[in-house]
Amino acid sequence: MVEVTVTPQSSLADRPVQVLVRGLSPSQLVTLRAWLKDEQGECFQARAFFHADDTGEVDPGRHPALGGSYTGVCPMGLFWFLQPDTLFRRLVKRDVAGSPFLVQLEVFDGLHLVTGPQEQPLACCGAERWYVGPGVQRVPLREGRVRGALFLPPGPGPFPGVIDLFGGAGGLIEFRAGLLASRGFAVLALAFFAYQDLPRALTQLDLEYFEEAAELLLQHPKVRGPGLGVVGVSKGAEVALAMATFLPQVVATVWINGTAFLHGNPLVYKDLHIPPIPYRTERIVLTELGALDNSGVFSDPRDPSHSSSAIPTEKIRGKVLFVVGEADRSLNSKLFAQLAMARMAPGSGRLLSYPGAGHLIEPPGSPLCSISSIRGTPRPVMWGGEAQPHAKAQEHSWQEIIQFLELHLGSTATMKL
Structure with a gap:
């Protein structure tokens, strides 16, 4: 069973997290996609293509992205390279104390340059990215x-x-x-x-x-x-x-x-x-x-x-x-x-x-x-x-x-x- 996790699942937006995919076939080609919607409903997304290792895992902190929004080893690449679907939009959190950005992580089989609503991911999970810590x-x-x-x-x-x-x-x-x-x-x-x-x-x-x-x-x-x-x-x-x-x-x-x-x-x-x-x-x-x-x-x-x-x-x-x-x-x-x-x-x-x-x-x-x-x-x-x-x-x-x-x-x- 394919699983994708983000650790920690809830974190401050300036802190690193670890993305890990398990349960793939060795050398399987997959697309990892991250996306969120800002407070105006604008979608920002990033994607990267990977080959799973011999154990069926993909770890962007250890494995190089083959293409997509970035290439090479970059643990936070799916977060750092989010780009808007609409040109000239800037990702800015306005209500910093009320709610986090909710980032969705999805794994797709094969190479997915564009992801349509009819395509089902192999696995998905969510991550909270906060701009204030507990008690602020x-x-x-x-x-x-x-x-x-x-x-x-x-x-x-x-x-x-x-x-x-x-x-x-x-x-x-x-x-x-x-x-x-x-x-x-x-x-x-x-x-x-x-x-x-x-x-x-x-x-x-x-x-x-x-x-x-x-x-x-x-x-x-x-x-x-x-x-x-x-x-x-x-x-x-x-x-x-x-x-x-x-x-x-x-x-x-x-x-x-x-x-x-x-x-x-x-x-x-x-x-x-x-x-x-x-x-x-x-x-x-x-x-x-x-x-x-x-x-x-x-x-x-x-x-x-x-x-x-x-x-x-x-x-x-x-x-x-x-x-x-x-x-x-x-x-x-x-x-x-x-x-x-x-x-x-x-x-x-x-x-x-x-x-x-x-x-x-x-x-x-x-x-x-x-x-x-x-x-x-x-x-x-x-x-x-x-x-x-x-x-x-x-x-x-x-x-x-x-x-x-x-x-x-x-x-x-x-x-x-």
């Missing part, structure tokens, strides 16, 4: 001007505090905050536009808003001070670097594929005003796929006329971890990281640079999204990346991010799920 509490935050969601690990604490920021899509994205809280951090997923009563569009970066959020987080009885961490990607990385520069509360910053200059929107903070480099929207390229390549909208920051728009990172007194995808199609993030580090005190910045990784470097449970629709743009946007190196970059960088935050904010009590 989500608290909606609406205090003063600050809007977001606070994720608290179970127990009395106090826990090291982290502010989590996303980019130009606006709104509130919580999946990374939930996973960080499951690692023992008290995490504020912070919105800064296009959410509730916040401005619908981003016209300026008001650093006093982010200062208010930092002070609010540090005042929480379950948050351990005196310093906190910030994690930001894209526009959120630009904000994170500014916070590290001007806010003494910020002692550990994770900057993921962002800039080191103000772009499009000025930064204001008390009497300070940093003018932006204008976006060169006339340089947007429409690709053959019908997506926008925005990499040309960023002028060369080394032009002397842009010097007044630089974030003065020489003022940073904490530590910064720069995470770069070298195949980022949104902007030249490696150049921006290098320019920021050149101004910083020796030893205060560290660069992780990944060939083949794209713009959206996320926790390892997130499959590559190289193109997707985004709020505020008329067409899908290119993010870049190649599936296999991007997946490996996410796995490596996530562990480095956790270790970096623990090193500079203090140890955490890691959960088991």
Whole structure:
């Protein structure tokens, strides 16, 4: 009797699992398919072809995939290479605290490039992929001007505090905050536009808003001070670097594929005003796929006329971890990281640079999204990346991010799920 199992059956989305098929004939050719439906009903799937070994088993952690969504030995390949049936969709968990993603694993006899509803698998099973661990509490935050969601690990604490920021899509994205809280951090997923009563569009970066959020987080009885961490990607990385520069509360910053200059929107903070480099929207390229390549909208920051728009990172007194995808199609993030580090005190910045990784470097449970629709743009946007190196970059960088935050904010009590 053919059987497929996933161990553990319920796990955090950033944790590895083992897929194992038993009961096949020796050398039998089979197709393994993984699929899930997101909260909008969109189907994401991956498949890989294997020959069973002499004992009739297929273990993607030991046996190479012969083709399909990936090739070679990749224990998490069926999870890492999920792709949408509809073009330009991005797999994002919205309701992180209420339910997991339910991943279905199926085994078919022979080579199945397309799986119709009439085809019956030899075996199937389900796996739960959670974005919060047991006991993690989500608290909606609406205090003063600050809007977001606070994720608290179970127990009395106090826990090291982290502010989590996303980019130009606006709104509130919580999946990374939930996973960080499951690692023992008290995490504020912070919105800064296009959410509730916040401005619908981003016209300026008001650093006093982010200062208010930092002070609010540090005042929480379950948050351990005196310093906190910030994690930001894209526009959120630009904000994170500014916070590290001007806010003494910020002692550990994770900057993921962002800039080191103000772009499009000025930064204001008390009497300070940093003018932006204008976006060169006339340089947007429409690709053959019908997506926008925005990499040309960023002028060369080394032009002397842009010097007044630089974030003065020489003022940073904490530590910064720069995470770069070298195949980022949104902007030249490696150049921006290098320019920021050149101004910083020796030893205060560290660069992780990944060939083949794209713009959206996320926790390892997130499959590559190289193109997707985004709020505020008329067409899908290119993010870049190649599936296999991007997946490996996410796995490596996530562990480095956790270790970096623990090193500079203090140890955490890691959960088991």
